[in-house]
Amino acid sequence: MTDKPRPHNQALQSGIALGRRALLGGAAGALGGAVAARAGGIPKDLPDWTAGMGPGVADEPYGTPSKFEAHVVRRNVEWLTASTESSVNFTPLQDLNGILTPNGLFFERHHSGRADVDPAQHRLVIHGMVERPVSLSMEDLYRLPPVDRIAFTECAANGGMEWRGAQLNGVQFVRGMLGCAQWTGVSVRTLLEHAGVRPGAKWVLAEGADNAALDRSIPLDKMLDDAIVAYAQNGERLRPGQGYPIRLVLPGYEGNMWVKWLRRLEVGDEPWYTRWETSKYTDLLPTGKAIRFSFVQEANSVITSPAPEKPLNGPGPYVIRGLAWSGNGRIARVDVSTDGGRNWVQAPLQEPVLPKALTRFYLPWRWDGGSALLQCRAIDETGYVQPTIEALRTVRGRNSIYHNNSIVTWLVNTTGEVENVQVA
Ligand SMILES: Nc1nc2c(c(=O)[nH]1)N[C@H]1C(S)=C(S)[C@@H](COP(=O)(O)O)O[C@H]1N2
Numbered sequence: 212m213t214d215k216p217r218p219h220n221q222a223l224q225s226g227i228a229l230g231r232r233a234l235l236g237g238a239a240g241a242l243g244g245a246v247a248a249r250a251g252g253i254p255k256d257l258p259d260w261t262a263g264m265g266p267g268v269a270d271e272p273y274g275t276p277s278k279f280e281a282h283v284v285r286r287n288v289e290w291l292t293a294s295t296e297s298s299v300n301f302t303p304l305q306d307l308n309g310i311l312t313p314n315g316l317f318f319e320r321h322h323s324g325r326a327d328v329d330p331a332q333h334r335l336v337i338h339g340m341v342e343r344p345v346s347l348s349m350e351d352l353y354r355l356p357p358v359d360r361i362a363f364t365e366c367a368a369n370g371g372m373e374w375r376g377a378q379l380n381g382v383q384f385v386r387g388m389l390g391c392a393q394w395t396g397v398s399v400r401t402l403l404e405h406a407g408v409r410p411g412a413k414w415v416l417a418e419g420a421d422n423a424a425l426d427r428s429i430p431l432d433k434m435l436d437d438a439i440v441a442y443a444q445n446g447e448r449l450r451p452g453q454g455y456p457i458r459l460v461l462p463g464y465e466g467n468m469w470v471k472w473l474r475r476l477e478v479g480d481e482p483w484y485t486r487w488e489t490s491k492y493t494d495l496l497p498t499g500k501a502i503r504f505s506f507v508q509e510a511n512s513v514i515t516s517p518a519p520e521k522p523l524n525g526p527g528p529y530v531i532r533g534l535a536w537s538g539n540g541r542i543a544r545v546d547v548s549t550d551g552g553r554n555w556v557q558a559p560l561q562e563p564v565l566p567k568a569l570t571r572f573y574l575p576w577r578w579d580g581g582s583a584l585l586q587c588r589a590i591d592e593t594g595y596v597q598p599t600i601e602a603l604r605t606v607r608g609r610n611s612i613y614h615n616n617s618i619v620t621w622l623v624n625t626t627g628e629v630e631n632v633q634v635a
């Protein structure tokens with residue numbers, strides 16, 4: 212047994228090496244040379260991971276990332292909030308691939324800390340303008356037919372620090388109040404049909420079981436359309452930070468309305484005007500007046516690499532990697548500029564392109580070593596075009612916090628360093 216894998220490995224290694232060499236051709240330069248040297252066979256000085264056996268399967272019942280990926284973590288900005296209980300940590304977008312955010316890296320935003328809810332004691336109460344008020348246990352929920360849905364969650368305050376100018380130097384901080392997951396749970400429609408909505412009902416109040424008892428008024432139409440009471444995220448039960456054992460999922464709507472540790476749905480005919488939708492999470496206009504309710508997260512996008520955390524290492528071929536999303540549906544197109552918005556090229560979208568989900572785009576780019584201003588802009592299926600920061604300021608002023616979906620600009624310096632800037 213022991214000597215069998217060796218010839219096979221060897222064949223595999225040279226196979227890969229030859230394939231790569233053929234693919235990269237002469238342009239690969241130094242890389243091509245290194246590959247060629249390895250193609251001769253397995254080196255004499257075996258690295259530790261080949262020379263000895265690794266730890267067994269019993270060593271790690273719940274898997275964790277490689278120690279070489281220890282820098283891929285959620286981070287917060289300490290001065291942003293007075294305490295960590297009412298704060299946010301940001302998703303490391305610069306290090307992620309594809310469209311799903313791993314559960315351990317999904318940003319957390321809460322107002323009274325993480326509630327540690329016992330699922331055996333937890334109940335979801337549905338009452339108000341319904342025929343049959345119900346109190347559902349977790350078991351009751353599992354007995355109802357489930358739905359799976361991939362959707363992004365974005366805090367309305369994402370990018371909120373950039374209204375007055377570029378402030379934070381990192382894609383993690385500029386757009387990292389964002390995650391995308393496959394959510395599993397029971398559609399709110401199923402639950403409301405179970406309880407029987409009375410005629411004249413128009414709104415539903417959703418309330419959390421945390422110390423903040425965060426509550427939001429949600430249009431009944433939205434609840435009957437695509438809302439989910441989710442108990443699972445990316446295949447496993449929700450993490451405590453994401454609202455274990457249940458949270459509300461409202462595809463396309465601002466994160467604040469995705470009530471975590473959900474304990475109550477009240478059906479009514481008017482909104483409740485809770486503090487979370489009056490003093491907070493409203494958009495202030497230049498006049499000082501605020502817009503009543505801005506639920507949808509409009510089209511947005513960001514280049515995740517190169518980025519301040521992902522500088523360039525010498526001129527040559529690179530891939531501009533980015534994410535685009537819209538709370539109004541699918542992403543139709545993403546344009547990329549390397550000269551601060553003067554010229555644009557269309558970036559190919561990577562499948563799957565799902566409505567109200569993160570969408571990937573990759574655009575090969577050769578860096579000539581000069582300075583560049585990298586931008587991307589998303590256009591969604593409604594025809595909406597992601598605005599510049601100046602265009603947004605014209606309608607919203609500079610005193611806003613929420614719903615900054617403006618085009619992000621990365622300045623690439625001749626050293627390859629990347630910096631968050633704003634261009635007029
Ligand atoms: N009960 C409750 N739900 C809540 C919150 C909270 O503080 N309490 N924070 C909201 C905010 S402001 C956001 S942006 C999202 C964040 O979801 P996440 O922590 O799973 O990323 O949860 C929302 N749901």
Ligand SMILES: [Mo]
Nearest residue numbers: 366367466467
């Ligand atoms: Mo939020």
